[in-house]
Amino acid sequence: MTVSKFLMDRPKKSQQNEQTIITVSGLTKKFNGFTAVDNVSFEVKTGAIFAFLGPNGAGKSTTIKMLTTLLQPTSGLMKVAGFDPVKDPDKARRSFGIVFQDQSLDDELTAYENMELHGVLYHVPKDLRNERIRHLLEFIELWDRRGDLVKHFSGGMKRRLEIARGLIHHPELLFLDEPTLGLDPQTRNHIWSYVGRLNTEEKMTIFFTTHYMEEADRVAHTAAIIDNGKIVARGTPEDLKRQTKTTSLEDSFLALTGKTIREEESTGADRMRMRRKAWGGR
Amino acid sequence: MVGSLGQPLLFLVALGFGFGPIYQRAGGGNYIEFLVPGIIAMGVLFTAMFSGIEIIWDKQFGFLKETLVAPVSRIEIMMGRTLGGATVATLQGVVVFIISFAIGFRPTNWMLLPLAVVFMLLTALFFTALGTAIASILDDMQGFQLIMNFIVMPTFFLSGALFPLAGLPSYISDIAALNPLSYGVDGLRGTLTSVLHFGLGTDLFILSIATFILLAIGSYLFSRIEI
Numbered sequence: 001m002t003v004s005k006f007l008m009d010r011p012k013k014s015q016q017n018e019q020t021i022i023t024v025s026g027l028t029k030k031f032n033g034f035t036a037v038d039n040v041s042f043e044v045k046t047g048a049i050f051a052f053l054g055p056n057g058a059g060k061s062t063t064i065k066m067l068t069t070l071l072q073p074t075s076g077l078m079k080v081a082g083f084d085p086v087k088d089p090d091k092a093r094r095s096f097g098i099v100f101q102d103q104s105l106d107d108e109l110t111a112y113e114n115m116e117l118h119g120v121l122y123h124v125p126k127d128l129r130n131e132r133i134r135h136l137l138e139f140i141e142l143w144d145r146r147g148d149l150v151k152h153f154s155g156g157m158k159r160r161l162e163i164a165r166g167l168i169h170h171p172e173l174l175f176l177d178e179p180t181l182g183l184d185p186q187t188r189n190h191i192w193s194y195v196g197r198l199n200t201e202e203k204m205t206i207f208f209t210t211h212y213m214e215e216a217d218r219v220a221h222t223a224a225i226i227d228n229g230k231i232v233a234r235g236t237p238e239d240l241k242r243q244t245k246t247t248s249l250e251d252s253f254l255a256l257t258g259k260t261i262r263e264e265e266s267t268g269a270d271r272m273r274m275r276r277k278a279w280g281g282r
Numbered sequence: 283m284v285g286s287l288g289q290p291l292l293f294l295v296a297l298g299f300g301f302g303p304i305y306q307r308a309g310g311g312n313y314i315e316f317l318v319p320g321i322i323a324m325g326v327l328f329t330a331m332f333s334g335i336e337i338i339w340d341k342q343f344g345f346l347k348e349t350l351v352a353p354v355s356r357i358e359i360m361m362g363r364t365l366g367g368a369t370v371a372t373l374q375g376v377v378v379f380i381i382s383f384a385i386g387f388r389p390t391n392w393m394l395l396p397l398a399v400v401f402m403l404l405t406a407l408f409f410t411a412l413g414t415a416i417a418s419i420l421d422d423m424q425g426f427q428l429i430m431n432f433i434v435m436p437t438f439f440l441s442g443a444l445f446p447l448a449g450l451p452s453y454i455s456d457i458a459a460l461n462p463l464s465y466g467v468d469g470l471r472g473t474l475t476s477v478l479h480f481g482l483g484t485d486l487f488i489l490s491i492a493t494f495i496l497l498a499i500g501s502y503l504f505s506r507i508e509i
Binding site for chain 1 (some may be wrong): 343353
């Protein structure tokens with residue numbers, strides 16, 4: 001079944017008619033004297049699949065957190081679907097869905113309940129909510145597992161569920177932070193096929209980050225590479241390969257960002273993530 | 283919930299029957315009767331703090347992160363979470379109360395039971411809010427260990443839960459007088475066994491104000507969470 005059936009009732013005021021859905025201008029974030037994001041500017045066209053790439057510690061996560069209202073910028077301007085995340089956080093939040101790198105589902109609830117909770121948080125009226133939950137769960141092929149507790153789901157199932165959940169409030173923009181990290185090839189393929197359909201059938205803009213360069217090469221329309229807090233390149237994968245005279249996105253990436261491994265200190269979040277993995281999380 | 287009952291139960295039985303005879307001989311009366319309200323408060327304290335602290339984890343790997351990015355006000359989220367945590371902690375207190383019947387405890391005045399639950403709830407709210415406030419600014423679970431040792435344990439031991447505060451050297455009784463839990467414990471003891479140190483009115487008043495202030499602080503810190 002197509003995604004169109006449930007997304008047809010998209011609200012009239014949408015970014016469909018606007019050319020750019022994300023504008024970032026002079027965005028800067030400093031933490032105690034360390035500049036994580038340094039005067040970054042880029043644009044994402046409506047309906048594009050945009051890859052935001054960069055080595056560890058480059059400022060990727062920080063930029064996304066600012067775009068998604070989780071962090072306040074030190075300076076600079078952003079526009080997400082026509083709204084400023086700093087001045088109108090709630091309006092901006094309604095316009096996008098997000099799938100984080102780390103799970104944000106409630107393990108003690110069922111798949112259906114997780115979906116429902118999201119619908120309530122985003123003020124989706126009850127009947128519409130139930131209809132959309134059904135369509136979305138069927139779309140990601142988890143409808144018959146809707147009554148099962150999420151803690152029994154595999155990593156791939158949880159990721160699929162998070163994608164479906166992020167769509168209940170009909171966003172025009174979907175943020176995906178390392179959507180296929182740690183998943184097997186079949187699941188990765190499935191996820192990109194769902195995302196691809198959302199993009200072609202519904203003109204949903206996709207903003208994703210990944211370390212899997214072949215995937216970015218295959219699916220992205222445009223990309224930007226950030227390193228040490230600054231944008232070092234932007235354009236289509238073809239542009240980047242031409243610019244660096246390489247034949248794969250991975251090679252152009254390495255050419256632009258260098259081959260030294262970025263040493264970072266582990267953050268509190270990293271330590272918790274490792275502990276979580278040790279205790280059998282995914 | 284069942285697992286977390288182990289500790290209060292252990293304290294109740296070990297300390298109650300262990301110190302009972304000596305306490306009685308020293309003229310203190312029935313130690314079990316004295317101890318039960320303290321152990322109820324213990325159940326409430328630990329459960330409340332833990333549910334608040336869970337936020338450290340939840341904001342990175344759990345459902346809380348989803349709520350931080352949703353178009354819902356932080357205050358609403360914080361209130362919901364605090365009330366939820368406080369409810370569980372209060373229930374824990376009630377369960378300890380019921381279990382104490384098995385070792386012979388009986389409240390002296392059944393009519394005051396609702397007031398006892400009020401004290402449990404206020405104490406639960408205070409410590410859930412405290413846990414939430416602390417968790418809002420911490421980034422790492424290592425901090426949790428520190429909290430347990432340097433905040434929760436002293437709070438529990440210096441609150442009159444395990445021993446009477448009357449006649450103690452001033453350095454202990456002064457600290458106890460500054461400890462919000464002392465008023466919760468005293469309120470519980472007053473309503474359940476009619477033994478009071480500060481006075482029911484004082485207990486209610488101080489505990490309410492402290493809880494109110496902490497809810498405000500907790501809300502503020504929670505609203506400023508940045509991950």
